[in-house]
Amino acid sequence: MDGADAPRRVISVATLAATLAAHPHVTGKRDIDVACGALGLDQQSPGRPGDDAAAIPDGDGWQLMATEGFMNEFVASAPWFAGWCAIMVNMSDILAMGGRPAAVTNALWAPDIATAKEILRGMKEASEAYGIPIVGGHTNLRTDRPQLAAAIWGRARALITSFDARPGDVLIAAADRRGAYAGDSNNFPAFLNAPHARLRGDMDILPMLAEDGLVTAGKDISQGGIAGTALMLAECSGVGITIDPAKVTTPDGDLARWMTAFPSFGFLLTAKPETAPSVLARFHARGIGAEIIGTVTPGSSLRLTDGSGEYTVWDHAVSPYLGLAPIKDTANA
The missing domain is CATH 3.30.1330.10 (PurM-like, N-terminal domain)
Known part of the structure; x- marks a missing residue:
């Protein structure tokens, strides 16, 4: 079931923002800050922590x-x-x-x-x-x-990084929604019963997007779900991100669960508006759900919008998330 026609469970955007900010899958990523601090790592360290x-x-x-x-x-x-x-x-x-x-x-x-x-x-x-x-x-x-x-x-051959999202980019969520949650967990294993040839074919999408220069930044949707992953991407790029939950397609209508879910094949990508249709088409050609769910903005907040108002999930300038924001050039500030 793709989820496009699944009836939604009613939840206000304000309530959703507060729920995501306190969710353990989102707050659990704070552990990374502890490790980076203890090791003295920042964005400019070898390997560029945060990716x-x-x-x-x-x-x-x-x-x-x-x-x-x-x-x-x-x-x-x-x-x-x-x-x-x-x-x-x-x-x-x-x-x-x-x-x-x-x-x-x-x-x-x-x-x-x-x-x-x-x-x-x-x-x-x-x-x-x-x-x-x-x-x-x-x-x-x-x-x-x-x-x-x-x-x-x-x-x-070409990189997709967490550091290059820029205001004006659109935010794309791509995830294989063919499957079901694993019991009561937030794990969504779309690989179960999937043909191996299909799984291997899907693996080519991201490298080809990078090599064709169609995306500006991205991350895989990890245990923090769409919410936590968007926040990591925002902090690493030193930007804000606004998500419209009405544009997020879920597999079962439970938006709060899907926003913190861990799909077996899921990615958040940013792209210029003019290249976004080509990015979406690459996923759709493989039967994988993909849609524009938001925009990259100036600032430092992950926000949700309902069209009439915006609700902050997290401001990484006020409360560091990974502790891996871009290093400011104080000499030229």
């Missing part, structure tokens, strides 16, 4: 590196799904940068062989589905609980 993957210049392109770790409770309750996500989530980080994934390694801890095998089964099946080889890692089967992390390498 979905570190980009290292390499000849006529960039080597890309990213890593993901998973909550112990998640790995224990859904070991196969966690294994699949170790490939899928890392892959999305590479695609969001305009890159193509090359290989994955993992770090696995488990209390027994049976638990480890179920996690590894998920990783193996995802590796085969997406065509991304697992080339090694770390294994320990003598711990008191299952834990999982994975790292990925890729390469890009």
